[in-house]
Amino acid sequence: MIRLFIHVNVKKGGTYPRICKKYLYWQQLHLHRRREVELGISVTDKATRPPARYNEFDVEVVIQNKPVARDPEGEIIQRNLVNRGGFEDVTSVRSGKYLLFRLKASSPEEARDRVYSLCNTLRIFNPVVHTCSIQAKGCRN
Amino acid sequence: MRISVIQFPGSNCDRDVVHILRGIIGVQTDLVWHGRFRAGDYDAVVLPGGFSYGDALRSGAIAAYSPALEEVARLANNGSPVLGICNGFQILVEAGLLPGALLPNDCLRFVCKWVNLRVETARTPFTSGYEEGEIVHMPVAHHEGRYYAERTMLQRVSKREQVAFRYVDSNGVPSQAANPNGSTLNVAGVCNPKGNGLGLMPHPERASEGILSPNGCSDGLTLLQSMVAHVKETH
Numbered sequence: 001m002i003r004l005f006i007h008v009n010v011k012k013g014g015t016y017p018r019i020c021k022k023y024l025y026w027q028q029l030h031l032h033r034r035r036e037v038e039l040g041i042s043v044t045d046k047a048t049r050p051p052a053r054y055n056e057f058d059v060e061v062v063i064q065n066k067p068v069a070r071d072p073e074g075e076i077i078q079r080n081l082v083n084r085g086g087f088e089d090v091t092s093v094r095s096g097k098y099l100l101f102r103l104k105a106s107s108p109e110e111a112r113d114r115v116y117s118l119c120n121t122l123r124i125f126n127p128v129v130h131t132c133s134i135q136a137k138g139c140r141n
Numbered sequence: 142m143r144i145s146v147i148q149f150p151g152s153n154c155d156r157d158v159v160h161i162l163r164g165i166i167g168v169q170t171d172l173v174w175h176g177r178f179r180a181g182d183y184d185a186v187v188l189p190g191g192f193s194y195g196d197a198l199r200s201g202a203i204a205a206y207s208p209a210l211e212e213v214a215r216l217a218n219n220g221s222p223v224l225g226i227c228n229g230f231q232i233l234v235e236a237g238l239l240p241g242a243l244l245p246n247d248c249l250r251f252v253c254k255w256v257n258l259r260v261e262t263a264r265t266p267f268t269s270g271y272e273e274g275e276i277v278h279m280p281v282a283h284h285e286g287r288y289y290a291e292r293t294m295l296q297r298v299s300k301r302e303q304v305a306f307r308y309v310d311s312n313g314v315p316s317q318a319a320n321p322n323g324s325t326l327n328v329a330g331v332c333n334p335k336g337n338g339l340g341l342m343p344h345p346e347r348a349s350e351g352i353l354s355p356n357g358c359s360d361g362l363t364l365l366q367s368m369v370a371h372v373k374e375t376h
Binding site for chain 2: 065068069070072073076097122123124126128129
């Protein structure tokens with residue numbers, strides 16, 4: 001398809017820089033589409049394409065075990081550090097993994113949705129055993 | 142007949158498995174880099190132990206996204222044996238080819254010791270050389286080996302006889318003291334519904350030569366020999 005496109009432009013007498021620029025655009029699009037197939041997600045879709053005007057947002061992701069799955073690390077922190085250190089009113093400590101994503105989006109909601117989609121698509125958390133909470137922080141710009 | 146041992150960045154038991162399959166059992170075995178693995182070239186595949194991608198995110202989580210796992214899934218769907226040992230088990234679970242999940246050990250330490258296992262089913266290509274209920278001896282060496290599955294999933298797995306091995310004491314009782322990592326119901330290894338995919342935390346390749354075992358046993362060799370025998374029968 002790409003070869004045909006160049007051929008047509010040359011016949012019409014298009015200048016070399018124009019052909020080159022368009023060729024690069026199609027090459028980029030082709031690479032994006034290959035990436036879509038690899039990841040199983042759409043990155044060239046208009047709805048998910050980064051908007052022309054955007055800001056950077058920090059999105060926090062906290063992954064922890066489901067309540068039914070024991071969390072030995074949290075239990076040890078609670079029993080052997082917190083309770084023993086005099087904070088006996090603390091009844092539960094849960095440990096987890098914290099990830100901070102910085103990304104470009106037009107709104108915090110869009111940033112959050114993008115990270116939510118990313119976490120599900122790439123299995124950032126294991127749905128068999130983990131819960132995942134996602135929160136967009138303020139704009140950085 | 143050819144068997145493949147897939148090598149990921151961070152695998153460290155790959156050569157041990159190749160040594161047993163090629164050197165002790167005498168079957169043609171290739172050590173294949175994960176990016177070059179093609180299902181069509183092999184009759185069985187082993188995902189060895191180690192620390193693929195440095196255990197980043199979760200053990201096996203990154204390797205589960207390797208294109209090799211799509212090929213492994215294709216091989217498993219065709220009915221060919223797929224064996225995951227330790228980190229290989231974690232990868233198969235993360236890729237969704239085996240049920241459940243593997244969490245950090247109950248004791249929060251890396252556990253490295255010999256354990257007793259009870260063979261729960263002899264109806265898989267990997268356990269056909271054992272007697273059902275037989276107690277075998279193999280070493281474990283892991284930090285994230287606590288098998289977890291929700292109750293409904295666990296019931297389904299037990300009903301379909303997908304639990305292949307359990308941690309037991311010397312009398313064959315699955316006690317808490319015999320459980321090295323806090324696995325649910327002392328599960329040490331599970332297989333897929335067809336039985337041709339098995340994942341287990343203990344290392345059969347490290348229990349395949351009497352000279353390397355504390356009591357001179359080679360119980361792990363039976364598992365690998367069973368797999369090879371099955372491939373020869375179906376080849």
